[in-house]
Amino acid sequence: MAISTTIESLIELWESFFKNYYKTELDGLSLSYPEKRSLIVDYWDVDQYEPELAEFLLSSPNKAFYTAEEALKRIDYPTDKPVHPHLRVKNLPDHAKIGIRNLRSIHLASYVACEGLIKKITEVRPKLQTAAFQCGRCGAIVKISQEERTLTEPVECYEDQGGCGRQTTFKLLTPSSILIDSQKVELQESPEGLRGGAQPERLTIYLEDDIVGEVVPGDRVKINGILMTEIRRSGSMKLTELSKVMFAYSVEQQQQAFDEVVINPEDEEEILRLSRQPDIYDKIVSSIAPSIYGMATEKEALAYQLFGGVAKEMPDGTRVRGDIHILFVGDPGVAKSQLLRYVSRLAPRSIYASGRSSSAAGLTAAAVKDEFGEGRWVLEAGALVLADQGIACIDEMDKMSSQDRSALHEAMEQQEVTVTKAGINASLKTRCALLGAANPKLGRFDEFMPMHEQINMPPALLSRFDLIFSLTDKPDPKFDKMLASHILNSHRAGQIKEIRKKNPGSEYASIDDSALVKAISPEIAPEAFRKYVAYAKRNCFPVMTEEAIEAIMNYYVDLRNRSKDSIPFTARQLEAFVRIAEASAKMRLAPAADMSDARRAIKIVEYYLQKVGMDRETGAFDIDVIATGISHSQQDRMQKITAIIKRLAKESEDGTAQMDDITREAEIDGINRDKTEDAIQQMRKRGTLMEKRTNRFSPV
Numbered sequence: 001m002a003i004s005t006t007i008e009s010l011i012e013l014w015e016s017f018f019k020n021y022y023k024t025e026l027d028g029l030s031l032s033y034p035e036k037r038s039l040i041v042d043y044w045d046v047d048q049y050e051p052e053l054a055e056f057l058l059s060s061p062n063k064a065f066y067t068a069e070e071a072l073k074r075i076d077y078p079t080d081k082p083v084h085p086h087l088r089v090k091n092l093p094d095h096a097k098i099g100i101r102n103l104r105s106i107h108l109a110s111y112v113a114c115e116g117l118i119k120k121i122t123e124v125r126p127k128l129q130t131a132a133f134q135c136g137r138c139g140a141i142v143k144i145s146q147e148e149r150t151l152t153e154p155v156e157c158y159e160d161q162g163g164c165g166r167q168t169t170f171k172l173l174t175p176s177s178i179l180i181d182s183q184k185v186e187l188q189e190s191p192e193g194l195r196g197g198a199q200p201e202r203l204t205i206y207l208e209d210d211i212v213g214e215v216v217p218g219d220r221v222k223i224n225g226i227l228m229t230e231i232r233r234s235g236s237m238k239l240t241e242l243s244k245v246m247f248a249y250s251v252e253q254q255q256q257a258f259d260e261v262v263i264n265p266e267d268e269e270e271i272l273r274l275s276r277q278p279d280i281y282d283k284i285v286s287s288i289a290p291s292i293y294g295m296a297t298e299k300e301a302l303a304y305q306l307f308g309g310v311a312k313e314m315p316d317g318t319r320v321r322g323d324i325h326i327l328f329v330g331d332p333g334v335a336k337s338q339l340l341r342y343v344s345r346l347a348p349r350s351i352y353a354s355g356r357s358s359s360a361a362g363l364t365a366a367a368v369k370d371e372f373g374e375g376r377w378v379l380e381a382g383a384l385v386l387a388d389q390g391i392a393c394i395d396e397m398d399k400m401s402s403q404d405r406s407a408l409h410e411a412m413e414q415q416e417v418t419v420t421k422a423g424i425n426a427s428l429k430t431r432c433a434l435l436g437a438a439n440p441k442l443g444r445f446d447e448f449m450p451m452h453e454q455i456n457m458p459p460a461l462l463s464r465f466d467l468i469f470s471l472t473d474k475p476d477p478k479f480d481k482m483l484a485s486h487i488l489n490s491h492r493a494g495q496i497k498e499i500r501k502k503n504p505g506s507e508y509a510s511i512d513d514s515a516l517v518k519a520i521s522p523e524i525a526p527e528a529f530r531k532y533v534a535y536a537k538r539n540c541f542p543v544m545t546e547e548a549i550e551a552i553m554n555y556y557v558d559l560r561n562r563s564k565d566s567i568p569f570t571a572r573q574l575e576a577f578v579r580i581a582e583a584s585a586k587m588r589l590a591p592a593a594d595m596s597d598a599r600r601a602i603k604i605v606e607y608y609l610q611k612v613g614m615d616r617e618t619g620a621f622d623i624d625v626i627a628t629g630i631s632h633s634q635q636d637r638m639q640k641i642t643a644i645i646k647r648l649a650k651e652s653e654d655g656t657a658q659m660d661d662i663t664r665e666a667e668i669d670g671i672n673r674d675k676t677e678d679a680i681q682q683m684r685k686r687g688t689l690m691e692k693r694t695n696r697f698s699p700v
């Protein structure tokens with residue numbers, strides 16, 4: 001039995017649907033009308049009531065919504081005031097869910113659901129729904145309902161509205177017009193749906209009335225609406241090629257972490273089985289970028305980052321991040337970019353971006369005025385906001401702009417960025433782990449130069465990273481041979497695969513290449529890996545055991561004690577231990593972070609400190625080396641030398657101290673000549689010392 005689709009019968013159908021399914025909601029709505037003015041209906045309720053009406057809604061939404069809203073006006077409400085609610089239908093069936101890049105002409109004028117990330121939003125602005133015009137001759141007021149995006153003006157002073165019938169000039173009267181709020185947003189395809197390296201496609205969406213102001217950039221949403229076209233102009237000419245836009249009826253937020261990864265009961269069984277394997281750590285680490293040779297510790301760090309620690313709210317209300325930030329600094333060609341790309345494909349909700357990206361939003365977010373806003377301010381999300389609840393992989397961080405550099409502090413630690421500009425005052429979430437890579441300014445990493453000078457990042461920003469790895473590319477015959485063999489063999493495996501595909505009859509068809517392939521295949525396939533991580537993130541919240549706390553505490557105290565004259569460690573590094581231990585426990589889905597996890601955390605932090613945080617003279621760990629580039633013993637020496645210079649300069653006639661005098665005096669203090677000259681060079685570079693004339697110095 002096909003339903004009748006005349007206006008009147010549709011209205012009747014809707015009316016009886018509302019009365020049968022949504023009576024309580026409508027009664028409630030009428031009492032808080034007009035503050036609340038939308039009835040939210042589940043698609044499947046309509047489907048249950050009358051499947052053909054549900055289908056009609058998808059194929060002819062304009063007529064369906066018009067008749068439904070007419071029906072809503074006829075309902076008997078328990079109030080005297082007029083109630084004219086909007087209808088908003090959500091939870092559309094899968095066949096109405098269309099990927100942004102798959103939208104075609106056949107979808108025009110139908111009701112569809114599009115999923116993605118909010119990239120930009122404009123300010124909310126009032127829009128004329130019914131415009132009132134005053135006649136310049138007789139003063140009568142005529143009203144015109146505004147269906148188009150451009151203003152429709154009266155052609156004459158309409159007699160049926162009490163006017164004089166003449167064609168004259170009109171004045172727009174906003175107080176007598178009906179205005180509704182409107183907002184334009186841009187939806188961008190989620191990175192998960194993208195095939196390697198493709199640029200995400202975007203869709204312009206119009207929101208009206210009570211659904212404006214509901215989304216912020218970075219939100220993951222499903223927007224249900226009618227796909228329409230918009231005239232494109234080139235100068236004053238209209239083009240025949242139209243652009244697609246969506247007129248939104250409802251917005252569904254998808255906030256739960258990792259909910260795009262579906263885990264069924266069989267998956268769960270497999271995940272639990274995996275977690276009980278004694279070599280689960282090796283399995284996980286060897287599943288990260290298997291085509292990249294070596295870097296076992298760096299890959300282990302990436303594993304901790306993928307699982308992450310536990311974000312928590314302290315009893316005093318402060319929030320502490322669980323995300324582990326990692327930075328790779330090093331020589332060109334050591335596969336930094338390759339690792340970042342691999343992680344961005346492996347981890348759900350992750351974004352790969354370059355620090356030098358020219359997007360106005362930069363790495364965090366910005367308010368801009370662009371074409372999209374048509375004169376309005378636009379709030380646009382950058383990589384860290386788009387990667388909320390995922391991993392932001394930022395390559396070439398050394399090339400980022402100074403605005404980004406300063407915005408990152410807040411984004412990394414508070415995991416929020418605030419934008420206040422023009423009418424926009426927003427705070428956007430950046431609850432993501434940051435995986436950064438940086439190339440040293442001078443091309444190669446110089447182990448004896450402070451890191452922050454080499455990669456153009458201030459020490460305060462560097463201290464936000466839980467782990468920093470320096471990757472140097474030094475010739476080492478044994479390692480080079482293994483690396484070369486790995487790369488060459490993986491190319492060979494690829495070559496064999498190609499020829500088999502293109503020429504199945506070739507002699508390579510029968511060759512046994514399983515050993516070659518095995519070396520570069522992950523132990524756990526990427527799909528299963530993602531499920532494992534998502535499962536751990538959703539279900540595993542480890543608590544530290546007393547022994548683990550004790551182990552970390554002892555290590556911390558011992559380390560500070562071992563290097564007495566330096567300040568080796570701050571509480572910030574202590575938090576890194578906690579996060580890594582939590583991640584380590586999550587990797588085997590354990591309810592507690594125990595001794596073994598504490599040991600893993602200590603081991604990896606120690607590895608990192610040994611590489612970048614060690615005072616090369618005393619062998620003691622020294623966080624000052626990372627923070628300021630000068631170890632504590634160097635600082636000590638500089639102080640002593642500065643004192644000598646001050647004294648000599650004061651005693652001299654021209655207010656300067658001579659090099660020979662300085663080194664002689666310093667030698668009495670137990671500092672040899674080389675070290676003195678080195679320290680003087682350093683201080684000159686830092687601007688704490690001036691060379692007035694050759695070899696004559698004065699303090700600044």
Ligand code: ADP
Binds near residue numbers: 292294
């Ligand atoms: P970076 O970003 O550090 O400058 P890339 O990621 O662009 O370096 O790497 C350069 C090339 O060298 C890539 O094709 C990468 O696969 C290869 N490569 C470098 N180191 C390794 C390694 N350890 N194992 C496998 N391939 C490597």
Ligand code: MG
Binds near residue numbers: 395
């Ligand atoms: Mg690179």
